[in-house]
Amino acid sequence: MKAYKGFHKDLSCLGYKFKENAWNKTDKANCGENGFHCAENPLDCLSYYRNWRNSVYYEVEAAGDLDEDEFDSKISCTEIYLLKRLTLEQLLFEALIYMVEHPERTWNGHVKKEYAEAHNGFAVVRGKNPNAHGQLGDILILLKEEDNCSAIEEVAFLKIDGKKCYPGICYTVKGIENHQEEICA
Incomplete structure (x- = not known):
């Protein structure tokens, strides 16, 4: 196994x-x-x-x-x-795959609903409109659920690198929230 x-x-x-x-x-x-x-x-x-x-x-x-x-x-x-x-990064990617394959299983305590600020190097967020932000080097995992159930319909795996993803900016599975450079809540 x-x-x-x-x-x-x-x-x-x-x-x-x-x-x-x-x-x-x-x-x-x-x-x-x-x-x-x-x-x-x-x-x-x-x-x-x-x-x-x-x-x-x-x-x-x-x-x-x-x-x-x-x-x-x-x-x-x-x-x-x-x-x-x-x-x-690889462990977190495996976690993303696990959650997509098993959307009905109990959430781990590291998974936040709808919003999170990265802590200890990462944030994992699930919900209907998940969003998160972090600092340089942090990893953001976002899992968007279908409207009428907990099946995952879209994901984002982002690393705050200062080149494509920036510190302190709120991200959704589509990218920057409202295309504004501000912290989300």
Whole structure:
């Protein structure tokens, strides 16, 4: 099963040092107690490893015995393989894909409704007219829902780079809100 996992920079998690290019194995998988933990929703990794500047994230293959958590998309497994290291930008893009593919699932706490100002390097906003702004280097993810349901009809993945997207300007999935250079609310 494809999933995502956060680690300390040395690839350790709860005292276990994970290995790349090898199956990591343990005996038991109980989400609340033991096993190797990962998440189906990439944003859940940022709930457990909030400081992305001091953490690393991977796309993983979860296998063996699996136990799912009812709190979020956390999974415990007896076997895990680290497939690909992801930058914050890649992890957020995977989160965008996850939300498009699963629009009815419970929102992660990092997802804001209709409006957000980027915090900790990013903002994720869903709604009928999502908009956000940020500072240089921030990433804005905007997911516009259909009028009569929560299916996603349009998305924007923007990086405030000072060349195409600018700090302090409100963006929607169509670009600059009302074509004005002002902060939105």
